[in-house]
Amino acid sequence: MTIENKINKVSLKVKDLSVYYGAFKALEEISMDIEENQVTALIGPSGCGKSTLLRCFNRMNDLFPNTKIEGQIIYDDIDIYSQAIDPVLIRSKIGMVFQKPNPFPKSIYDNVAFGLKINGFVGNYDEEVERALIQSALWEEVKDRLNDNAFSLSGGQQQRLCMARALAIRPDVILLDEPTSALDPIATVKIEDLINVLKKDYTIIIVTHNMQQAARVSDKTAFLLSGENRCGKLIEMDATEKIFTTPFKKETEDYITGRFS
Amino acid sequence: MTIENKINKVSLKVKDLSVYYGAFKALEEISMDIEENQVTALIGPSGCGKSTLLRCFNRMNDLFPNTKIEGQIIYDDIDIYSQAIDPVLIRSKIGMVFQKPNPFPKSIYDNVAFGLKINGFVGNYDEEVERALIQSALWEEVKDRLNDNAFSLSGGQQQRLCMARALAIRPDVILLDEPTSALDPIATVKIEDLINVLKKDYTIIIVTHNMQQAARVSDKTAFLLSGENRCGKLIEMDATEKIFTTPFKKETEDYITGRFS
Amino acid sequence: MPREEFDKALDELQETIEKVQKLVEKMIIDSVKSLENRDMDLSNKVIEMDDEVDKYRDDLEQKAIFLIASEQPLATDLRKIITTLRVIMELERMGDYAEGIAKINLRIGETELIKPLIDIPSMSKKSIEMMRNCMKAYKNTDVKLAESVCRVDDEVDVLKDRVINELLQIMMKDPSSSRQATYLIFIAHNLERIADRSTNIAEDTIFLATGKSRSID
Amino acid sequence: MPREEFDKALDELQETIEKVQKLVEKMIIDSVKSLENRDMDLSNKVIEMDDEVDKYRDDLEQKAIFLIASEQPLATDLRKIITTLRVIMELERMGDYAEGIAKINLRIGETELIKPLIDIPSMSKKSIEMMRNCMKAYKNTDVKLAESVCRVDDEVDVLKDRVINELLQIMMKDPSSSRQATYLIFIAHNLERIADRSTNIAEDTIFLATGKSRSID
Amino acid sequence: MSTKIDINSSSLSRRKLIGFLFISFCLLGVLVAFMGLMSLLVQVIIQGYEWVTPNLIFNYPSRHPEQAGLWAALIGTLYMMGLTALITVPVGVGAAIYLEEYAPKNWFTSFVEINTSNLAGVPSIVYGLLGLSIFVYFLKLERSILAGSLTMSLLILPVLILTSREAIKSVPKAHREAAFALGGDRWQVVRMAVLPTAFPGILTGIILALSRAIGEAAPMVAITALVYITFVPVTPMDRFTVMPIQIFNWVSRPQDEFRGLAAGGIIILLILLLSMNSIAVILRNKYQVRSEE
Amino acid sequence: MIKDDKNLKVRRSHRLRVKIEGKVIGFLVGSAAFITILVTISIVWNLAQQSLGFFSEISIIEFFSSTRWSPILIPREFGIAPLVAGTFLVMIISSFVAVPIGLAVAIFLAEYAPNNIRKILRPMLEVLAGIPTIVYGYFALTFVTPLLKLVFDDMIIFNALSAGLVMGIMIIPFVSSLTEDALISVPNSLRQASYALGATKFETSIKIVVPAALSGIVAAFILGLSRAIGETMLVTIAAGATPNLTFNPIESIQTMTAYIVQLALGEAAHGSVEYQSIYAVGILLFIITFAMNTLGHWVVRRWRNVY
Ligand SMILES: Nc1ncnc2c1ncn2[C@@H]1O[C@H](COP(=O)(O)OP(=O)(O)OP(=O)(O)O)[C@@H](O)[C@H]1O
Ligand SMILES: Nc1ncnc2c1ncn2[C@@H]1O[C@H](COP(=O)(O)OP(=O)(O)OP(=O)(O)O)[C@@H](O)[C@H]1O
Ligand SMILES: [Mg+2]
């Protein structure tokens, strides 16, 4: 058997996290460890709170009115929800890529450089932009047209550009919310390959509806499910191979085999 | 071996069909037989002309300006593109369901009755609406709320409502253009089950990007591919099991195994 | 209930398996019977039945593979299909052994047997019982029953050794009976292998139930 | 090039297969060598090697099944993985036969052999050659080569019959050698089964290449 | 860049300060805008509230401020609105339907399209000039209420076409496709699938366009020439006046009493307008929520 | 024939009726669209014809080069410069008010205002945008001018400054609602992307949202100013009736539109040069605003980002 529960360093530690949208409790007492330089997949039926949980990691939920958080997320020995922490700082350490490619209506170069400028980077911008584009496997395709508008790229290229944009500010963690659901199969494969390369240097958390994708790219998989009261809970978290071949919980098995109703 | 090439009655016979959008040739000399009471799947990479071909079957392409058709589609011994034929008549015999559920902002009942009204149906509307809803496996879920707005239904229910709407006017053929691509997995399964039931009474043509779906629901599969000049051709058409286990053409194999670039 | 079609397809696979099981059982019974009764016709019939089993096997493999292709099964579903592929293979091989027994019977020809058959029929009975139990265990994913099947296998081994020893005695006493004795030894060997196959199916059942691999041996 | 990761995974499976092939080859060679040289230590080593083969087998099955789960393979890809599962099974069984030979050797014990070994080593050579060829055919999806392997199988069958007849003669002449002769007959039988397994792999190769099922037999 | 989170990043506090200054500026802008507009309303109310009497509504204009009233103008306004609506609504909505649903996409339709949006921006006084020379002199309608209505129709026609087109455009293409796929004729598709959905939007457009027409004074100045009207128009060929004109008339007089009277008239006019506008806004908000579902 | 209505019972005449109905309606709506073309043609033809009469008596050179506009008082002189200057003076003053404040209001509403505040403010602005211009004129004359007189005591009652400031206030709702539309049409995903990169709200608004909506914002400014040029009653009431080639805001001036009103009120004899002069002014006004509107729409079309 090669399924080993390797013990890796914990990058993000979630402790008893509950999330409320107004009076509605979207997530209840989630606790999990996100390990460093591993890909963690969040799976579960629609509306179980995967995106909500993902957005907690970089405090994007702060942007929605009436959101309330209980519990902690420990990153770098600090609770990112503690008073002293400005979410802006967190977000420059924990990058995010969204479901639909959303490049800015600027040149390819400016898209990648945006985060650097915002964060007051002093140094060689060209170098950093090139590095980020190489890392996101886009450099070869765009190096001769860095000043073209980002919208001139195909959907898959746009998504990789969004990856480059996130990578440019050298985050530790990258959050991906269904990054390929708007892409065709070929572009999807490219993004998955990219994730496989990036996990050597980054901690990655990915939300996906595609179970095969979770199986392909991730090391750990967490299964969330919302119960009667529509409130999401963590049912099971384990090595990906384990989850997809012999999950421990019946709910997981039912969901994975499509017998969940 | 159970892969048998049963000979069924031909419902729609495509003969040397070419389609032009202005000067651009989107499809080149397609010839195929669509068999009665069978599900035929059209697969192929994005932009190869699947939707274009599908729209030829009920002359929906007429609605786009500058579309030109060469060749014939024989239905009921008549070329549906001959001068004498009014496309409106064709469309009441060959129904269509689209990618995104598109119910009208009316009540559930009015949605289903819409086509009946358009076609000047005289008779018991209630009966017909019920029949169509039963056929589309939606009756049980909506029978107590027929006057609710159709938007109050979930995505999957909406799509089944669109099926019912198409079924209400008793078509012979149903065209489905990626009918589940906007739905979640559970709703998808329901639509697939529905297709499996409907094929006993209807000839069905389905465009899908999901190869497993094509494999699950269809009896025959046609693989289209566009070449250098972006012009779509029919590469191979055969029994579905054959296409997905041992396709004849290398292009098909490459596409199916995801090695197409 | 979701995945109805898929569940139906899985049930169909199971039905085919059961059909094959019945066939193979009959083959084993008939082959031993033909040996006991020196019934060459029956032996020939057994040999013919093997073709039928092969056809079922091919059909089922085809279907199972297409099912994997079309349904993207995961977890238990996937194990179920993979196990089906393994089980049908074991059954088919069991059929081959029965066919082998029939063929040996033809080789022995219309002569009298050198000794009355006692242990061989009881080996055959044990094997068939094992087969039934393992298939029951498989059908119901019954790990306990599967494990018990593995234990019965030892009894068959003991019987086999007894048969061989006995036949060796006969050979030593009466060298002219060597050929037939050797044939009978092979028949015992075949029956023992049939029992082994049941053990394999039992192990497949454990894999199906737990995902644990079979190398417990 | 798309599906790089998947192709890499397929290559890994192939590598494991080749490793196991080498191991099993060594087991066969060593088991026959231990028989020729009356080398009990070597026999014991062969028996130990079987565990290693089993481990590889389990590992590969695990990986292959996960690959099916995660990559949704279709057409050739799917056949490739299914075939890999079959091939590893055949190889493992071949290892079992080699182990069987080694075990029989232990049973024969430290006594002299009743006759010099001629046909058994040449059977072993033929089987190994078959194995190499069928694995080559499998690796390169070479249908021609696979078909040729099936033909060599007949030669092995002829050899086996010769060995059995010869041993039967010896038994009749010298009943006291019956036991050892029977053992040697089983060894020949095992070698023949090894060759059969190669034929199976050759048939799997044909399935892989064409999708046609194996019941050509 | 460091890996550790730097809690007291100084550059961050600078960035935050800039952001704070900016929002302060924005708030100041909002304050000024609303102060300006509010002081307008307050000014009008302060000066005019005591002039809002039954006299103001039911009397004819007079040289004596305390006897002067809006009656002729009020009826004139309503009369003109009715006529304008009769003329504009069928033409405007029809043109919008044609442009959105029937017209092939070619140079002609794109010309019409650009043309309507430009017409919507043509100063209202130019429409007044147009009405003056075409309706008053060329067609010899004199300075009649019909000439006024026709002029006003020209003025609001582009606006109505634009808003109706927006409303029609906002009906998803998918609805049309679905209706066509059910065997619908083009007109059936428009009538049964498009117009019901577009209706609230079109209605909003109509109300907004009419309320614009009520407030417009400039073209009416050109048509009516500010004559002194002390009767209520009966036939479409009668001379007339409208409320903004009457108010303008009062504003232009130097006496403070007339200024107060003007303020009173403005209050009446605003009440009429605000209620129409509010209906439109409410209608649109309701309709927007629906389409988001 | 296609197995028509094999199963479905339908009225026989139905298809035919639908067909005829469709044809008639098609014709009707087509003619409605044609009317809009007629309107344009008649505007241009009418203005051109009338002003041709004017230019046959007054040379076009004098019209553009003379700096005095005195259509009634002898010596009559028809130099358009003072009217144009007056018009642009008011427009420029109003742009100083409307552009920054309109932008600030729009950014506040689109980016900062919490939902409930936006829900109140936006309709309020829209309703205010519907207040007739005559009311603004009244406001300028009776409120702003007296207020300004406290500062500039030598100011004339009718002056460009008061009219311009109120004009600015008047077009704020127009500018801000167009601008807000442009800002709101920037998809939220861009804002989220920016926040996710560690941008503050200010940085997101200014560096992402505003540039992304720039074409719409510029168009809003242009269209707003075009409106200021064409505005009539406000300037007629508050800015005076003194054609005056000056850029001093506290003087009395006359705009093109105010001139037209003045003449139209005076019942200038139909066919006289004075009567025709308003059409000459009108066509110039038409050309200027038409050009600005075309520019505004072109900016939107040309630079719009398609998401
Ligand atoms: N901003 C919000 N305000 C209120 N409720 C919200 C908000 N965002 C999400 N929700 C609710 O919280 C629950 C979880 O939503 P979330 O988007 O996290 O689910 P998800 O698992 O990502 O679903 P999906 O797979 O459809 O993306 C849902 O019931 C959703 O309706
Ligand atoms: N109305 C149209 N006018 C001009 N070109 C069109 C039109 N519709 C489709 N095309 C072009 O025709 C080709 C085939 O398009 P079609 O939509 O049929 O492809 P498809 O196979 O359905 O693709 P997808 O899988 O993305 O839906 C494409 O190159 C497309 O750009
Ligand atoms: Mg989500």
Ligand SMILES: [Mg+2]
């Ligand atoms: Mg398509």
Ligand SMILES: O=P([O-])([O-])[O-]
């Ligand atoms: O086929 P077997 O010899 O392994 O039973």
